[in-house]
Amino acid sequence: MTPLIAIAAEAAEQKSAEVTDWAGRLGWIAGLLLFVVLVYWLMRQGWKWRGSLQSDLPELPTRPSPTTTLNGGGKPPQPGMPQAPGEAKLTLSGRYHGSTTAGQWLDRIVAHGLGTRSRVELTLTDAGIEVVRPGANDFFVPAAALREARLDKGIAGKVLAEGGLLIVTWEHGGEQLDSGFRSDRAAEHTAWVEAINSMIKTTEGIAR
Known part of the structure; x- marks a missing residue:
């Protein structure tokens, strides 16, 4: 046992x-x-x-309506006043990867939903860039606010291959911001850089 x-x-x-x-x-x-x-x-x-x-950053610009071209009683718009979107020059479907203080790719801007990554539809017109983001805040970058467009590889903690990001530098509330986009067809980036920089030169020429 x-x-x-x-x-x-x-x-x-x-x-x-x-x-x-x-x-x-x-x-x-x-x-x-x-x-x-x-x-x-x-x-x-x-x-x-x-x-x-970042609470002092103003609300994001929105897409101007067709009547924005009129300044009360059919008068032409004042200098610097956003114009109606007009005909699309370029369109892009892809992803929005965030915004940072210009030149500081890790200094993320989160105010007004700018820090939220999302799908994006971009439309470039003579009036500026319309940014439509399903599930996040849409905004509009007036042509007069555009400062530069370039190809880069990283923004706000997102790193891709060299030239994998379209970076648009624009001014808002006295601050310059870098916003990063990636097209579903990365070959489109170059055309966007050329078109935006050409628009900036034209806008600066008119301002002078």
Whole structure:
């Protein structure tokens, strides 16, 4: 009988050890989940804090209506006043990867939804660039606010191959911003850079 008792005791110890292992695993998983929740909460707080620091940034420009070309009673628009969109010169479907302070690719702008990555539809007209973002804030970049367009590889923590991003530099609220876009057909980027920079030169010539 003694060997049977010894075998039974050994089996009981193994079963107890298995239960103990499961408890340890569950505790480790719970701890990991708590850590993930904490990191997520800290990220959200950092996002809100950055947004509060950028609260002085004005509301984003919106797409002007066709009547914007009239300044009360059919008068022509004043200099600097946004004009109606007009005919599309170029269109682009792709992704919006965020905006930063111009020249500082890691200084993300989050105010007014500019920090939200999303799908995007861009339309370039004589009046500027219409930015339509499903599920995020749309905005409009007037031609007079455009400063530069170039190809780059990174913005706001997003790094791609060289020339993988279309970066548009524009002025808003006295600040210059870089906004990054990536077309579903990256070969389109060059045409956008050329068209935007040509528009800027034309606008500057008229202003002089």
